[in-house]
Amino acid sequence: MKVTKLFAVVMAALLLTACANGPKISYGDATAVETTTTGFGSTDLQSIAATLVDDLVSFPPIVQMTAARRPVVFVDKIKNKTTEHIDTESITDTVQTKLLKSGKFRFVDMTAVRAVQEQMQFQMDSGMVDPSKAAAFGKQTGAEFMLYGNMSSIVKRNDSTKDVYYKFTMKLVNLESGIMEWAGEKEIRKSGEKSFFSL
């Protein structure tokens, strides 16, 4: 009897020292699968970006178009039609970065227009910049394509289970002709069950 009691105490001590020794801070893998909740998470963002970029750069007409030149693209905002607050600009930032690094596309950054305008105004009007080296107005390149999309979700739940379905759609449209050159979709399904202790 004494031996079993002693064993139980030793096990409890081991458990406490191994796993509950005060707050523990550590760095994790940023690309690891994250399943903390059924809400939109880092794994969803990364898988959406990876799937859509793979799809876009391997779509035969796009492969043909980008073989000899790097078209200029403008990224519009993603419409968030889900019930969650999701930073959709973060998704488009990741997609834009991956596309830029693929060497297939170039981008005009509409989020920096005001800052660019202020800097050019400074170069032209302040008298501090050599006019021959100042960036001239009216020389910027216009975008040929627009990349935009939608994000929607369907959430269903009962007493014990919650099911979340996300659909992310992205489209590439020729600004001049209005023709949609490419559209890609990524679907994600996440299910969560209430644990025994939370019932």
Add this chain to the structure above:
Amino acid sequence: MRRNLVRVVSGAMLLGLLSACAVNETATVQVGEDGTTKIIESNSGFLAASLSIADSKVGSAGDLMKVQATIQNQSRSDLNFRYKFKWLDNDGFEIAIDGRPWTPLSITAYESKSVQAIAPNPTAKAFKILVQD
């Protein structure tokens, strides 16, 4: 009765200790230029014994490398694991580190599934598949 209770509590604590401190395992499979595959490093005996690369294809989408690997579950139980592609340039340097996320995959007993990926840029000339238990 009391002795049994102490035993159950001890067993539950041991189980809790083991599950709370489980370690992830990684196996790396490399595909050569001739399409042959080999596990070049593995700290996961379970995965190395249960999974195999049944087939691999290398193609191109323009000047980007396009790869497909068929992963086979050789065990008699269903396997849930994660995989990730890594890309290497001509000199063996890894490119676009952390460019792709770990992707969950489930394969039922003796079944095989194909996974595909496109290289992040034209400098990619070889790839690896990482498998995590």
